[in-house]
Structures are given as structure tokens and as C-alpha cells.
Amino acid sequence: MENRRIFVFKGILWFICGLAAAVAILRYAFGLGAATALSDTTPWGLWVGFDVMGGVALAAGGFVIAAIVHIFQKERYHAAARPAILTAFLGYGAVAVGLLFDLGLPWHIWHPIIFWNIHSALFEVAWCVMLYLTVLALELAPTILERTPFQRAYRFFSRLALPIMILGIMLSTLHQSSLGSLLLIMPFRVYPLWYSHLLPELFFVSAICLGLSMVMFESSITSWLYRRKPELDMLSGLAKIAAWALSFYLAFKLVDLFAQHKLGLMFAGTWESKLFLFEMLISTVLPIILYSLPAVRRSPTALWLTSLTSVLGFVLNRIDASGISQVWATRSFYFPAWTEFAISLGIVSACGLVFFFIQEHFPVDPHELETIERERATVEKSTPRFAPFTQVWLGEGWRKSLRVYSLLFVLAMAVGLTLAPKSEPAVDRPIQRARGADILRVGDGPRYVYFDHKRHQDDNGGKQSCVLCHHLHMAGDVGTPCSECHRGLYTPTNIFSHDRHVARLGGDASCVKCHGKRRPVDLAAVKKCSGCHEKDMMTKNPVVKVFDVRTACSYKDAMHKMCIPCHAKKASDPKLNKPNLGRCGACHNSGTESEKIYLAAFPPQPEEAARP
Amino acid sequence: MGNVTHFVRGPLLVFAFMVFFLGILRQVVVTVVELWRAYEKAGDQHVPVSFLFKRSLGWIVPVNALRGTRTFYTFASLLFHAGMLLVPLFLAGHVELIRKGIGLSWPTLPPGFSDGLTLAALLGLAALAFLRLADRASRTLGTFQDWFLLALCFIAFLSGYWVAHPASNPLPFTVIYLVHLLGAELILLLVPFTKLAHAALFPFTRISWELGWHFVPGAGAKVRASLGKAGEPV
Numbered sequence: 061m062e063n064r065r066i067f068v069f070k071g072i073l074w075f076i077c078g079l080a081a082a083v084a085i086l087r088y089a090f091g092l093g094a095a096t097a098l099s100d101t102t103p104w105g106l107w108v109g110f111d112v113m114g115g116v117a118l119a120a121g122g123f124v125i126a127a128i129v130h131i132f133q134k135e136r137y138h139a140a141a142r143p144a145i146l147t148a149f150l151g152y153g154a155v156a157v158g159l160l161f162d163l164g165l166p167w168h169i170w171h172p173i174i175f176w177n178i179h180s181a182l183f184e185v186a187w188c189v190m191l192y193l194t195v196l197a198l199e200l201a202p203t204i205l206e207r208t209p210f211q212r213a214y215r216f217f218s219r220l221a222l223p224i225m226i227l228g229i230m231l232s233t234l235h236q237s238s239l240g241s242l243l244l245i246m247p248f249r250v251y252p253l254w255y256s257h258l259l260p261e262l263f264f265v266s267a268i269c270l271g272l273s274m275v276m277f278e279s280s281i282t283s284w285l286y287r288r289k290p291e292l293d294m295l296s297g298l299a300k301i302a303a304w305a306l307s308f309y310l311a312f313k314l315v316d317l318f319a320q321h322k323l324g325l326m327f328a329g330t331w332e333s334k335l336f337l338f339e340m341l342i343s344t345v346l347p348i349i350l351y352s353l354p355a356v357r358r359s360p361t362a363l364w365l366t367s368l369t370s371v372l373g374f375v376l377n378r379i380d381a382s383g384i385s386q387v388w389a390t391r392s393f394y395f396p397a398w399t400e401f402a403i404s405l406g407i408v409s410a411c412g413l414v415f416f417f418i419q420e421h422f423p424v425d426p427h428e429l430e431t432i433e434r435e436r437a438t439v440e441k442s443t444p445r446f447a448p449f450t451q452v453w454l455g456e457g458w459r460k461s462l463r464v465y466s467l468l469f470v471l472a473m474a475v476g477l478t479l480a481p482k483s484e485p486a487v488d489r490p491i492q493r494a495r496g497a498d499i500l501r502v503g504d505g506p507r508y509v510y511f512d513h514k515r516h517q518d519d520n521g522g523k524q525s526c527v528l529c530h531h532l533h534m535a536g537d538v539g540t541p542c543s544e545c546h547r548g549l550y551t552p553t554n555i556f557s558h559d560r561h562v563a564r565l566g567g568d569a570s571c572v573k574c575h576g577k578r579r580p581v582d583l584a585a586v587k588k589c590s591g592c593h594e595k596d597m598m599t600k601n602p603v604v605k606v607f608d609v610r611t612a613c614s615y616k617d618a619m620h621k622m623c624i625p626c627h628a629k630k631a632s633d634p635k636l637n638k639p640n641l642g643r644c645g646a647c648h649n650s651g652t653e654s655e656k657i658y659l660a661a662f663p664p665q666p667e668e669a670a671r672p
Numbered sequence: 673m674g675n676v677t678h679f680v681r682g683p684l685l686v687f688a689f690m691v692f693f694l695g696i697l698r699q700v701v702v703t704v705v706e707l708w709r710a711y712e713k714a715g716d717q718h719v720p721v722s723f724l725f726k727r728s729l730g731w732i733v734p735v736n737a738l739r740g741t742r743t744f745y746t747f748a749s750l751l752f753h754a755g756m757l758l759v760p761l762f763l764a765g766h767v768e769l770i771r772k773g774i775g776l777s778w779p780t781l782p783p784g785f786s787d788g789l790t791l792a793a794l795l796g797l798a799a800l801a802f803l804r805l806a807d808r809a810s811r812t813l814g815t816f817q818d819w820f821l822l823a824l825c826f827i828a829f830l831s832g833y834w835v836a837h838p839a840s841n842p843l844p845f846t847v848i849y850l851v852h853l854l855g856a857e858l859i860l861l862l863v864p865f866t867k868l869a870h871a872a873l874f875p876f877t878r879i880s881w882e883l884g885w886h887f888v889p890g891a892g893a894k895v896r897a898s899l900g901k902a903g904e905p906v
Contacts, residue, residue, distance in 0.1 A: 459706070462702060463702060466698045466701070466702060470691075470697075473694055474687055474691045474695075478683050478686045478687040567844075568838055568844060571838050572839075579783040580765035580767075580768045580783070582768050
């Protein structure tokens with residue numbers, strides 16, 4: 061009988077991977093603007109906080125366990141060594157893959173190898189990732205090679221193991237802290253509760269705590285998935301170590317805050333302080349208490365929950381430090397788009413799938429592998445079982461996996477490609493109708509122009525001049541305001557109502573009245589608007605000549621296209637002698653006579669006047 | 673109604689096409705993998721690939737099959753398939769929509785010709801349904817899926833004809849337009865998961881059929897001998 065638990069779990073992971081694959085395509089086809097909620101003010105979001113900062117920290121289990129087993133010679137934890145190294149390798153792989161999505165020019169990722177900027181914290185980060193990924197691959201090599209024909213290579217890498225482990229521990233020490241150094245250069249951006257001169261050291265210590273919790277989390281979740289007995293002896297030992305490490309981190313953090321006179325900030329009541337308290341509670345305080353309770357250390361479920369809490373807390377810490385805690389300085393709002401979550405979770409899911417694959421095919425846990433292989437052998441020989449409704453047999457073992465997982469992947473991809481945004485969301489503001497009579501205030505918010513309507517009318521020939529600007533009226537109206545059609549400041553508006561025309565012209569029988577009998581029906585063959593509306597809606601305007609359009613251009617375009625040609629013409633007229641008329645400042649100005657006249661018509665309310 | 677139309681011709685259409693293309697790609701990959709696995713397990717690994725290729729090509733040319741035992745059935749099927757392949761891809765209105773959507777366009781059929789193809793396909797579908805009922809074996813073997821797909825194709829073609837000829841359309845235009853869109857989208861969605869998958873898996877049919885004879889070495893030859901057809905290709 062196949063293990064249903066792991067089958068369903070892998071199915072979910074494949075589905076998330078499918079979503080991420082769809083988003084990945086769109087990210088490379090349409091760029092970061094379309095695929096993320098990031099902006100120039102908030103260039104670091106979920107991907108840096110979770111994928112890079114979190115990914116590196118989650119991989120800390122590798123060096124922590126390596127140190128415990130190989131340096132401190134605690135053989136009791138030997139069983140955790142290989143899974144921890146595998147997790148670390150996948151974690152760093154995730155960082156590298158995540159960076160390919162997050163970098164604006166991902167094809168430049170190799171630049172730090174050649175172009176050395178030794179003053180950059182990112183330079184150190186880049187080199188540490190490269191070197192440590194290599195080291196982790198070397199550490200992982202014996203696991204992969206053990207049961208292959210390449211026995212000489214296996215023996216070579218096994219002999220290399222100890223020096224490589226030591227190198228790995230050294231590099232991790234550098235790298236975990238260098239991620240903290242990245243934030244050192246933004247003292248005015250990172251909120252004071254997170255900012256400290258000791259950020260590198262804090263990052264290093266917290267990485268150790270996170271690494272321990274991550275090893276416990278991963279060990280208990282795999283034993284749950286594979287239905288095997290959790291190694292409680294090892295887990296409770298790790299929990300004890302984690303409690304000490306967490307206590308040290310807590311003390312370190314508090315002393316650091318105290319030394320910087322920032323302890324009071326924790327209880328300032330701002331939402332940053334609440335976030336900080338929440339983060340400390342779930343990452344440190346709660347796990348310290350729980351890990352210290354013998355009852356918790358005896359229960360695999362309780363250990364799993366506690367380690368999950370701690371892991372989430374420290375990942376939150378990384379996201380806070382690299383993103384959320386900077387919002388107070390940038391005063392911008394940022395919440396990750398679902399596409400960002402999809403990529404982050406997709407990378408984690410892919411790592412999970414690779415983890416399961418290696419676990420099931422290579423001796424990460426030799427004892428476990430034998431059980432899995434025995435199960436696989438029985439599954440391959442099982443007799444067909446047809447589904448009752450469809451009469452389909454999906455096969456067993458890898459055939460079933462191929463069919464079911466590929467289906468889930470493909471469906472998720474289809475959903476992702478359908479839902480994911482194809483372009484950057486258009487930024488627009490609605491237009492308000494120009495107010496006033498003789499002098500109009502055109503536009504709203506910070507950008508407006510005081511337009512002397514009467515003067516324009518008088519200078520251009522009185523009542524005869526309306527048509528110089530007004531080019532389209534609502535049916536039965538005259539002098540329809542610009543804002544009726546040009547409804548968006550930056551985006552065009554569709555002003556043609558197909559439904560209304562169908563209703564007025566007599567339903568389905570009326571198609572031919574506009575579309576004619578020509579096929580296919582396209583815009584080129586459609587009857588011109590002027591064919592019906594020349595008298596009741598249109599004027600003989602010299603600038604806007606084409607009336608057979610269904611879209612009104614943006615308000616900004618409408619104003620510029622209408623005003624600038626006329627102004628430019630008059631500016632070059634030597635008789636008028638107004639050379640500045642064609643310049644921006646001719647309209648975009650303030651403190652003019654027009655403004656004063658306009659504002660006089662709207663005296664400020666008493667309470668408004670009282671304001672400074 | 674406008675919102676529904678907007679959704680059906682927007683996100684839902686994209687989704688249907690995505691499932692169609694990705695689903696077909698998946699089916700092809702799964703089929704190739706399974707065929708390869710079958711080939712590896714076959715006792716006799718000599719597969720006459722060039723012969724199979726020619727056979728498959730032979731099946732595509734309808735003239736050969738028309739000389740077979742079920743001429744009328746084949747002719748009805750041919751009418752339907754001609755419409756099914758040509759009209760969705762080369763109808764001028766469809767190409768115009770594709771051009772507006774993704775900017776690609778290609779030569780189109782004259783409107784009268786595509787009308788003729790549509791009507792021929794409808795006729796073919798009706799004949800296929802009649803033959804399925806008339807023949808006892810087909811009637812017994814027919815499943816819900818067979819009838820459902822037949823009806824679905826009929827609805828898609830009929831509503832398509834009415835969309836192109838609003839004057840002869842007995843229902844409100846929006847309704848028939850929605851029916852056409854939803855019918856076509858359902859076909860696209862079902863292609864990878866029903867027998868409609870033969871649209872993509874056709875090239876593999878001969879190979880998988882042939883491989884069946886190869887599990888036991890010489891099985892095909894023995895069957896031929898016992899049928900009294902020794903020496904002929906399978």
C-alpha cells in the first residue's frame with residue numbers, strides 16, 4: 061500500500077510549483093513591475109526578506125549540526141547530519157534561484173566573480189553564497205555517491221569531509237553575519253528596534269537558533285510524512301541546546317537594546333513596537349519556555365509546533381529587518397502581490413520535492429531508504445485497480461506520480477497564467493469637473509491650472525470661438541465639459557456604449573445598421589459615428605478632426621494636444637509679442653491674476669482659515 | 673450580462689487555451705514516456721518505424737479509408753473533421769479576434785466557404801449520430817462521453833453559425849454568443865482529458881498499437897499465421 065500522506069503532500073507541492081512556474085514566465089516576459097508590488101521606494105520585498113535572508117538563515121541548520129557532530133563530537137546527533145546538510149544545500153540553492161527572480165538584470169549575476177567591489181556588503185554576500193554552495197555540494201557528495209558505482213570518488217569525498225565541514229562552518233559564520241552587514245549601511249531606514257551596530261552578530265546568533273529549530277521541524281515533519289517513529293532522543297537533546305541558544309539570543313538582544321537606550325521603544329505603542337514584541341514572542345520567548353518544559357520535549361507534536369513557531373518567528377525577523385521595518389522611513393505602503401508569494405512558496409516547494417527525491421533515492425537516512433525501497437518494490441508489482449467511475453487505472457508508483465503530479469502542475473500553470481497580471485497596473489486619478497465660470501480650475505490635487513475661460517473666449521472671437529476647443533457634445537448638449545469624456549488623468553476612456561446603441565437601435569435585428577453585411581465584422585467596416593451624429597454631437601473643431609474614435613485620450617493628453625499647438629502658434633506671432641506663451645509656465649503657474657480672481661469666488665471657510 | 677460576456681471572452685478563454693496547450697503537451701510527454709517504457713520491456717525490440725510512419729500518413733489521407741468497409745461513416749466523419757480543423761483556425765472573424773488579442777494573423781477562408789464548411793460539419797455530425805444509433809454495435813458500445821462530445825460539437829458549430837448570421841438567429845445575440853464561447857471553451861478544456869486527445873495523440877496510435885505485439889517475441893507473426901494471413905504486415 062502506498063503512503064497516501066506523502067503522495068498528497070507532494071501533490072500540493074507540485075501544484076504550488078506550477079503556479080510559480082507560470083508567474084516565473086510572466087516575471088521574465090513582462091518584468092518586475094508587472095509581477096510584483098515592489099516599487100522604487102520599496103525595492104526589497106518578500107523575495108529579499110524571505111527567499112534570500114530567510115533562505116540563508118533556514119540553511120543554518122547545516123553548519124550548526126555539522127559543528128555539533130563533527131567538532132563537538134556529539135555522535136548522538138549523527139542521524140541529523142545528512143538531512144541537515146541536504147536542507148542547507150537546498151536552502152542555499154533556493155537563495156541562488158530566488159535571486160534570479162529578484163535581480164533586475166539576472167544575467168549579470170556572475171559579475172561579482174570578475175568585477176570586485178571590495179567595499180560592498182553585497183560583494184561579500186555574493187562570494188559567501190557561491191563558496192558555501194560549493195562547499196555544501198562537496199559535503200553532500202558522499203551521500204549521493206555512496207551507493208553508486210563511483211566508489212573511488214565516494215572515498216575521495218568522504219576523506220575530504222572534515223576539512224570541508226570546517227570550511228563550511230567558517231563560511232557560514234561569515235555569511236550569516238554579512239547579511240546583517242547589508243543592513244548596517246541603512247541606519248536611517250531600518251527602524252531603531254531592529255537597527256544595531258551589532259546586526260551582523262545578532263544575525264549570526266539568531267541563525268544558530270533558527271538552524272536548530274529548522275532541523276527539529278524538518279526531522280519531525282519527515283518522520284510524520286513517512287510514518288516512522290520520530291527520533292525523540294535526538295530531538296529533545298536539540299531542543300535543550302536550542303533553549304540555551306535562544307536564551308543567549310534574547311539576552312544579547314536585550315543588552316544591545318539597553319546599551320543603545322532603546323528598551324523604552326519596545327513599549328512605545330507604535331505598530332512597529334507591537335510587531336517587534338510579537339516577533340520576539342514567537343521567535344524567542346515562547347520557544348524558550350516551551351523547549352524548557354520536559355513535557356514538550358517528550359512530545360513530537362509539541363516539538364514540531366514549537367520549532368515551527370520559532371522558525372516562522374525568525375523568518376519574520378528577516379522580513380521585518382529587510383523590508384517591513386523600513387516602511388516608517390519610506391512612508392510607502394507595501395504588501396506583497398500574490399505572485400510574489402507564489403514564487404517564494406514555489407521555490408520552497410521545489411526544494412521540498414528535491415528533498416523528498418534525494419531522501420527516497422540516496423542514503424540520506426540509510427535505514428529509511430531500505431524501508432522506502434521495499435515499499436516501492438511491492439508497489440511496482442501490484443495488480444491494477446480501476447477507479448470506479450472513470451474505469452481508469454493510473455498505475456502505481458512512479459507512473460501514478462507522473463500522471464497525477466503532471467496534471468496538477470499543468471492545471472496550476474494554467475490558473476497562474478490566466479490570473480497573473482500581464483502589465484504594470486495603470487496608475488491613474490479620476491478627473492473632477494472644472495469648477496468656476498469665468499475662470500476654471502482645471503485638474504485636481506497637486507496638478508491644476510487656472511484657466512481664464514472668459515479671456516480665451518474674448519480673445520478668440522466671442523461666441524464664435526466655442527468650437528475652437530469644444531469638439532464633441534453629449535447629445536442635445538452644448539459646451540459639454542472636457543471631463544465628461546476624458547475621465548482619467550493618464551489613461552484613456554472608452555466613451556462608446558455598445559449596449560446603449562443596441563438598445564436604442566432595436567436589438568439584435570439592428571446589427572447591420574452599423575456593421576453592415578460585410579464579414580468579418582471589424583472596426584474598419586463599421587459605419588462612422590459622424591454618419592449619424594454629425595449634427596447633434598459634433599462641431600467643426602480645427603484641432604480634433606477625427607470623431608470616429610471610441611476612446612477619449614487621457615485628460616493630460618487632451619489638454620496638451622488642445623492647448624499647446626494654439627499657444628505655440630500665438631507665441632511665434634510677432635504682432636502679439638508674447639514669446640512665453642508656448643512655455644510650460646504659461647499655464648502651469650500659480651499666484652497669477654486668474655488664481656486670485658478664482659479663489660475670491662470661493663472664500664475660505666472659517667475653520668479652514670484658522671488652520672496654519 | 674456584459675460582465676459575464678467579459679469574463680467568458682477574457683480570463684475564461686485564456687484559461688481554456690492554457691489548459692488546452694499545456695494539457696496536450698502533458699499528454700504527449702506522458703505518452704512518450706510510457707511508450708518508451710513499453711519499448712524497453714518489449715521482448716522483440718525491432719519496431720518497423722518507417723512502415724508505421726507511412727501507415728499513419730495513410731490514415732490521414734481520407735481517400736484510402738473511403739474505399740474501406742464503412743464508406744458512408746467515413747464520409748460523414750471526413751465532413752465533420754474538415755470543418756473542425758479549418759473553421760476554428762481560418763474563419764475570418766476568429767483570425768481577426770486573434771489579431772486583436774495577440775497580434776498574430778494569417779490568411780483566412782472566404783466567408784461563404786467557411787459557412788459551407790460549418791453546414792457540412794453540422795450535417796456530418798448529424799449523420800454520425802444517426803449511424804451511431806443505427807448500428808447495433810456502436811449503439812451498445814457508445815458511452816455517455818461519446819454522445820456528450822457529439823452534442824457539444826454540434827452546439828458549438830450551430831451557435832457559431834448563428835453568431836455569424838444574426839438575422840437567422842432565433843435567440844438573443846448575447847445568449848447565442850455566450851453559448852458559442854462556452855461551448856468552444858468546453859471543447860478546448862476537454863481535449864486533453866477525453867477521447868478528443870486523439871487530436872494530439874494521433875501520431876502515437878500506430879506505435880502503441882504495434883508495440884502491443886512486441887511484448888512476446890513473434891506474437892504478431894503467430895497471430896497472423898493463425899488468421900491465415902502469414903507474411904502480411906500487421
